[in-house]
Amino acid sequence: MTSETFIDTSGFYALLVQGDAAHKKAKSVLANAHKKQGRFITTDYVLDETATLLRARRQSILTTHLFRIIDESQACRIEWILSEREQIKG
Numbered sequence: 001m002t003s004e005t006f007i008d009t010s011g012f013y014a015l016l017v018q019g020d021a022a023h024k025k026a027k028s029v030l031a032n033a034h035k036k037q038g039r040f041i042t043t044d045y046v047l048d049e050t051a052t053l054l055r056a057r058r059q060s061i062l063t064t065h066l067f068r069i070i071d072e073s074q075a076c077r078i079e080w081i082l083s084e085r086e087q088i089k090g
Contacts, residue, residue, distance in 0.1 A: 004077070005029070011075045012042075014052040016062045033075070047055045049076070 014022035015030060033040065047070065051063045070076055 003036070004041045005033060007040050007042045007046070007076075009046055009049045009053055012066060013044070013053055015073070016066060017057075017059055018055070039078060040073075042070075042076065042077045043081055045081050 010022070011026060011029075013018045014026035017023060020026075032038075049065070050066060052067070054060055054063050070078070
């Protein structure tokens with residue numbers, strides 16, 4: 001059984017931006033998960049937020065890289081936040 005690790009905006013940002021303080025740690029986590037055949041999970045909202053953050057911090061060139069990595073990855077699963085998930089059940 002493989003484990004799944006949730007990646008949020010800060011994780012993607014740290015992985016993509018070499019100057020980020022957590023860049024080395026993010027690469028290490030990714031390499032360790034790869035060795036253990038671990039999988040990653042994220043949401044479409046996180047990907048949108050990451051792209052927005054990259055643009056806001058003038059790193060928009062990395063946006064294309066982000067989506068290429070996600071598209072080519074067999075280890076990353078995207079959970080789509082559909083309107084049904086947003087409704088509060090009372």
